[in-house]
Amino acid sequence: MDSVENPFVIGKVVGGGKFADRDNETLLLKRELDNNQNVIIISPRRYGKTSLILHALQEAGKEYVYVDCSLANDEAGLLEQMLNNFVGNQPLEKLAAAIRGCLKDLELTIEVNPAKIKVKNVGSAGFEEVVKYVSSKIVVLDEFQEVVRISENLPKRLRAVIQHQRKPFVFLGSKRHMMRELFQNPNSAFYNSGVVLNLGLIPPREFQPFITHWFKRTGVKLEDGDTQGILDFTHGHPYYTQYLCHFLWEKRRAHDKATVDQVVSFMVEANSSFYESAYSSLNPNQRKALAIVAREKNVFSKQAIKAGKMNATQNLQKALASLANKEIIDKNGHYHFNDLLFRKWMLDRTQPN
Ligand SMILES: Nc1ncnc2c1ncn2[C@@H]1O[C@H](COP(=O)(O)OP(=O)(O)O)[C@@H](O)[C@H]1O
Numbered sequence: 001m002d003s004v005e006n007p008f009v010i011g012k013v014v015g016g017g018k019f020a021d022r023d024n025e026t027l028l029l030k031r032e033l034d035n036n037q038n039v040i041i042i043s044p045r046r047y048g049k050t051s052l053i054l055h056a057l058q059e060a061g062k063e064y065v066y067v068d069c070s071l072a073n074d075e076a077g078l079l080e081q082m083l084n085n086f087v088g089n090q091p092l093e094k095l096a097a098a099i100r101g102c103l104k105d106l107e108l109t110i111e112v113n114p115a116k117i118k119v120k121n122v123g124s125a126g127f128e129e130v131v132k133y134v135s136s137k138i139v140v141l142d143e144f145q146e147v148v149r150i151s152e153n154l155p156k157r158l159r160a161v162i163q164h165q166r167k168p169f170v171f172l173g174s175k176r177h178m179m180r181e182l183f184q185n186p187n188s189a190f191y192n193s194g195v196v197l198n199l200g201l202i203p204p205r206e207f208q209p210f211i212t213h214w215f216k217r218t219g220v221k222l223e224d225g226d227t228q229g230i231l232d233f234t235h236g237h238p239y240y241t242q243y244l245c246h247f248l249w250e251k252r253r254a255h256d257k258a259t260v261d262q263v264v265s266f267m268v269e270a271n272s273s274f275y276e277s278a279y280s281s282l283n284p285n286q287r288k289a290l291a292i293v294a295r296e297k298n299v300f301s302k303q304a305i306k307a308g309k310m311n312a313t314q315n316l317q318k319a320l321a322s323l324a325n326k327e328i329i330d331k332n333g334h335y336h337f338n339d340l341l342f343r344k345w346m347l348d349r350t351q352p353n
């Protein structure tokens with residue numbers, strides 16, 4: 001019993017049986033990739049974009065190159081990831097031979113321990129060469145909005161190469177505003193360049209059987225109302241559902257009967273120094289706006305503005321924009337906290353009038 005692993009995975013990409021639902025999305029992605037159609041997945045952070053695309057690619061048995069654009073500081077870094085992930089675990093000699101002769105406008109070195117390609121210099125055509133080279137597989141560009149940070153003209157140059165490739169490209173992004181700007185603004189290089197999937201939460205009715213299955217399978221007993229309590233708190237947010245389940249599983253395994261509410265409070269407490277410092281860095285209007293978002297669905301209603309002691313709609317708008325910019329909140333139909341525990345922390349410390 002002691003050797004049973006906690007089945008609720010947090011902070012890592014989930015796959016196999018540890019992956020819940022997303023049947024329709026998986027089907028759609030597999031179909032579009034079979035059609036060689038580019039796809040774009042947009043959602044706030046931690047909704048499961050990365051897990052979903054890797055799940056769909058594995059189910060479809062497709063070869064792919066995964067690139068996390070947020071890890072690259074410059075063009076060379078981006079190309080380095082593409083090349084290393086393209087060659088995977090092949091032996092070094094094979095890798096060197098494969099690349100030699102294909103890439104002319106690039107200065108590369110090969111490191112031995114661990115085996116890794118290093119991009120030293122990128123000539124004017126180097127970027128295009130590498131993108132073409134790796135696109136014999138499906139290329140997944142995660143946190144794609146970050147390429148703009150690398151260089152403003154990179155999207156345009158990328159678009160120019162990829163429109164001539166046969167295999168599809170997948171773009172994932174967590175900053176909705178920037179992703180929409182890139183893919184849905186008629187003046188943007190990527191306008192109309194693929195099918196857009198706006199990823200939402202996992203419906204609680206789909207999450208519930210997943211939770212009960214994994215408790216049962218690992219021989220850990222749930223108390224009455226546990227799954228309901230978790231899903232009432234998370235509304236099916238993939239990350240926070242796993243997070244809560246993870247800690248509840250530990251409690252239940254130790255025969256601790258703490259309620260879901262108590263487990264939530266414990267987790268809020270554990271993160272409170274982080275919330276304290278985030279909150280103290282906000283100006284007064286931002287703090288008021290955050291308190292309104294914590295309580296109200298319709299933040300612009302007269303009653304919400306009055307209760308929040310905000311003196312003008314304009315100020316509220318400005319404060320919301322800066323909170324979104326700091327990625328504390330996001331707008332998905334209505335404004336909401338990205339971190340559900342931060343919201344709970346706010347609710348606990350700010351009393352309604
Ligand atoms: N379909 C899923 N089933 C179960 N848990 C999931 C699922 N999708 C995401 N998660 C949980 O959410 C976390 C964040 O997922 P991730 O794919 O990294 O999100 P994103 O790429 O949108 O930031 C994972 O570590 C996992 O705990």
Ligand SMILES: [Mg+2]
Pocket residue numbers: 049050051142
């Ligand atoms: Mg991700």
